[in-house]
Structure formats: C-alpha cells, structure tokens
Amino acid sequence: MATDAKRKAELEEKLRDWVGADAGSCPAPDVVNGQMIRHWCAVMGDSNPVYQDAEAAKNSIHGGIVAPPAMMNAWTMPPFVPPWDDLAAEATDGEQELHQLFEQYGYTGVVGTDHDMEIRRYLRLGDEITASKVVEAISEEKPTPLGLGYFIDVRWIFRDQNDEEVGSLLFRTMRYQPAQEAMPVSSAAVSSVPTRLPPPKGHDNAWWWEGIDRGELLIQKCSACGVLRHPPRPMCGECQSLDWEPEASAGSGTVYSFTVLHHPQVPGYEYPLVVGLIELDEGTRIVANVVGCEPGELQIGLVVEAHIEKVEGGMKLPFFRPAR
Numbered sequence: 001m002a003t004d005a006k007r008k009a010e011l012e013e014k015l016r017d018w019v020g021a022d023a024g025s026c027p028a029p030d031v032v033n034g035q036m037i038r039h040w041c042a043v044m045g046d047s048n049p050v051y052q053d054a055e056a057a058k059n060s061i062h063g064g065i066v067a068p069p070a071m072m073n074a075w076t077m078p079p080f081v082p083p084w085d086d087l088a089a090e091a092t093d094g095e096q097e098l099h100q101l102f103e104q105y106g107y108t109g110v111v112g113t114d115h116d117m118e119i120r121r122y123l124r125l126g127d128e129i130t131a132s133k134v135v136e137a138i139s140e141e142k143p144t145p146l147g148l149g150y151f152i153d154v155r156w157i158f159r160d161q162n163d164e165e166v167g168s169l170l171f172r173t174m175r176y177q178p179a180q181e182a183m184p185v186s187s188a189a190v191s192s193v194p195t196r197l198p199p200p201k202g203h204d205n206a207w208w209w210e211g212i213d214r215g216e217l218l219i220q221k222c223s224a225c226g227v228l229r230h231p232p233r234p235m236c237g238e239c240q241s242l243d244w245e246p247e248a249s250a251g252s253g254t255v256y257s258f259t260v261l262h263h264p265q266v267p268g269y270e271y272p273l274v275v276g277l278i279e280l281d282e283g284t285r286i287v288a289n290v291v292g293c294e295p296g297e298l299q300i301g302l303v304v305e306a307h308i309e310k311v312e313g314g315m316k317l318p319f320f321r322p323a324r
C-alpha cells in the first residue's frame with residue numbers, strides 16, 4: 001500500500017540521520033574497586049587470585065589486582081529504566097529516542113541478538129571508566145521469523161581517566177513489527193510455521209547427512225590409524241591423516257552427558273528440549289536430541305538407541321531413545 005511505503009520511506013530517512021550519531025554517555029558512579037570485583041567473582045564462581053588476592057596478584061604478570069575483563073560494562077551500566085538515581089544522574093541516553101522512533105512506526109517488538117566485547121587492557125583498582133555510545137549501523141528492513149525488522153548496532157566505547165580506550169562492546173538489537181501485525185513483503189516471508197534450521201552441508205560433511213537420509217548412522221574412521229571421529233572433519237586429530245572411510249554405527253550407546261533446554265525457545269523445536277551427548281558403542285560420541293522419555297528420567301549411563309526420523313520440513317535427523 002502506498003501509505004505504508006511512504007511511512008517506511010519517512011522512517012528510513014530519519015534512521016539515516018541516526019547512523020553515526022552519539023547515543024549518550026555514562027560515567028561510572030564508582031572507581032574500579034575491590035568490593036564490586038569480589039561480588040562479581042562470588043556470583044560468577046571465579047576464583048582466579050589475580051582478581052582478589054593482593055599478594056598473588058602482585059607476583060603475577062599484572063603486578064597488582066585487576067578486574068575480570070568481562071566486568072567491563074558492569075562499571076558504567078546505567079539502570080535500564082529512567083529516571084535514574086543520583087549516582088547515574090550524569091548519564092545521557094539518546095538511544096531511548098531511537099527506540100521511541102521505531103515504536104511510533106509500529107516496530108514495537110525488541111530483541112537483543114548479538115553481543116561482542118573487545119578488551120584493550122585489564123582494569124586496575126582506581127580506574128575511572130566512562131562509557132560512550134554510538135549508533136554504528138542500522139540495517140535495511142529485513143523479514144525475520146519474528147516479523148519485519150531493523151537491526152541496530154550500538155557500540156559502547158569504554159575509556160579510562162586518561163581518555164584512553166580500554167575496551168568496547170557492540171550490542172545488536174532488532175526492532176520489529178510483531179509478525180501478526182506485519183505487512184507481508186512477499187509470499188515467502190509469510191510462509192507457515194518455522195521449522196528446525198537445516199544443517200549446513202558442505203564438502204566435508206554432506207556425506208554424513210546423505211547417510212542419514214538413507215537411514216544410516218555413519219561414523220568417520222581414519223584409514224591410517226583407525227580412530228573414529230565425529231562430527232565429520234577432514235583430518236584425523238590423532239595421526240593427521242586425511243584418508244578416511246565411513247563406518248556404519250549400530251546406533252546403540254549410552255548417555256555420556258546431557259542438558260535440558262527450557263529457554264530461549266527457538267521456533268521449530270519442542271521444549272523442554274533434551275540435548276544428549278551419546279557415547280556410541282563403537283567408541284565415539286555424538287550430540288543428538290534424546291526423546292521418548294521424560295527429562296527427569298534421563299541419567300548419565302542410560303542405554304539408548306538411535307532412530308532416524310523425519311522432522312517438519314522434510315529433513316531427517318538421528319534421535320536417541322531409551323533402549324527397550
């Protein structure tokens with residue numbers, strides 16, 4: 001519809017002004033300090049002595065206590081919802097305005113999609129950190145499983161008291177029109193319920209998926225030393241030989257380890273989703289979903305057997321079930 005196209009053009013014109021724009025700054029309310037480091041390490045279960053033990057830290061390459069690098073944005077992180085308290089009163093947040101702009105145009109959904117941190121140096125006790133934010137990029141409108149949306153790259157740059165950059169953090173969010181409200185761009189974009197993501201098939205692993213399609217669970221076996229390996233890869237990790245042959249697995253094995261996923265729920269999968277690391281009787285391991293039993297019944301050592309089944313979208317996958 002013409003009006004929609006016009007509104008979209010209007011939004012995109014405004015977005016262009018945002019690329020490269022300053023999106024606020026936030027001085028750390030406190031200098032880098034031992035108390036916050038101690039809390040962080042306690043929560044994260046990190047017992048590295050260079051973070052807390054003055055004596056050990058002095059004798060390390062750091063020459064003194066340093067903060068865990070992953071704490072970088074903890075020093076300056078403002079509360080998420082204004083009004084901010086006095087400690088963060090100096091903070092400004094232009095990014096909120098950008099988000100409001102998206103909301104005005106119907107992109108009411110928001111989801112964080114990527115997070116990429118770069119560390120230039122370790123922070124030391126007493127460092128004063130300031131974060132400044134720049135809108136680095138805004139994508140074109142893209143169809144996604146959630147709806148039509150724009151990806152927004154915001155980079156936080158962390159600087160110390162000497163204005164030296166000590167690290168940065170790229171945070172990517174997507175603003176989208178929730179699918180039911182979205183205007184179809186093409187018939188492909190409004191297609192049915194999403195299914196499992198198909199596996200990437202390339203020169204080194206297509207043969208394995210072709211085996212699955214025929215109903216065979218194959219294992220890669222080094223032709224030189226006989227060691228089995230999975231997932232498929234070109235070289236033997238034991239003897240570096242590039243020669244290999246496929247061997248059919250009987251599909252029986254035991255649960256070596258497993259995890260039960262509840263969140264985040266990706267379309268195309270049923271939850272709780274049990275992901276097992278299965279030790280095949282032949283002597284190599286494979287990651288696959290374990291089905292046919294309640295997550296609570298699963299245990300390490302459970303004897304399982306493979307079944308190759310077709311999933312929505314027509315793809316075949318190996319699943320493991322408790323052996324009868």
Ligand SMILES: [Zn+2]
Pocket residue numbers: 222223224225226227236237238239240241
């Ligand atoms: Zn080998």
